[in-house]
Amino acid sequence: xxxxxxxxxxxxxxxxxxxxxxxxxxxxxxxxxxxxxxxxxxxxxxxxxxxxxxxxxxxxxxxxxxxxxxxxxxxxxxxxxxxxxxxxxxxxxxxxxxxxxxxxxxxxxxxxxxxxxxxxxxxxxxxxxxxxxxxxxxxxxxxxxxxxxxxxxxxxxxxxxxx
Numbered sequence: 001x002x003x004x005x006x007x008x009x010x011x012x013x014x015x016x017x018x019x020x021x022x023x024x025x026x027x028x029x030x031x032x033x034x035x036x037x038x039x040x041x042x043x044x045x046x047x048x049x050x051x052x053x054x055x056x057x058x059x060x061x062x063x064x065x066x067x068x069x070x071x072x073x074x075x076x077x078x079x080x081x082x083x084x085x086x087x088x089x090x091x092x093x094x095x096x097x098x099x100x101x102x103x104x105x106x107x108x109x110x111x112x113x114x115x116x117x118x119x120x121x122x123x124x125x126x127x128x129x130x131x132x133x134x135x136x137x138x139x140x141x142x143x144x145x146x147x148x149x150x151x152x153x154x155x156x157x158x159x160x161x162x163x
Contacts, residue, residue, distance in 0.1 A: 001092065003099045006048035006061060011036045013058035014050070020085045026119040027082070029142050029149070044077060047103045051083075051092045059087040062096040064104060067113065075110040075162055081126070088122070097130045101156070110162025115141075115151040124152065132156040 006014070015036075021027035034042070043063045051060035064077035079100065083092045104112055114132065116123045128134075132154040140148035 001054075001059075001090075001095060002052045002056075003049055003095055004052065006050045006063070008036065010050050010058050010061070011039075014061045014082075015039075017058070017061060017082050017084045021082045024120075025144065026117040027123075029144055031145070043080075044107075046107050047077070047100060047109075049096055049099055049103070051087075051096050053087070059084045060092040060096055062100045064100070064109070064112070075108060077104065077109050077112055079112050079114045081123070093122070093126045094129065097126060101130065101158075105158050105161050108161055110158045111155055113153065113155040115153055118150055118152055124154075127154045127156075130156065 015033045018028075018030075019033050022030055022033065043065050047062075047064040049062045050058045053059050060081070060083040062079070062081045064079060067073050067076045067078050079097075081093050081096050081100070083096075101112065112132070113135075114123070114127055115138070116127065118124075118137075133156070135153040135155055138151045138153060141151045142149055
């Protein structure tokens, strides 16, 4: 398993993995895969990673999105981690998250946060293992397929940036 920086050429596989996440019904509020241009504009230029298997096939990805355009939140980002359906349960999410945390600290980010559906037990477990703490629940924060969904908030404060 290799973790490397994402390239634009990885987009088709990233989009495929994202679609698999969308189809679970508990990975994102998105219902369709965005275009690369839309995805690109919503995510930070740094801290974009892919996991590749022994055949160099992309089997997972991670990226950060700014939480606000206000300068006071310049060190806070929201985490996205997705693993291909056939590659789940192999610690790929953990490897991506470890590298994402390291890269985020190199970029001067002091807080990473995630909003996770309560049904997404794998993501909740991953975040807890990686030092994220549960902050609270946003009840009925948005609708997905006409149904109100809760979102659990997790955050991780860096132990070396912003201390």
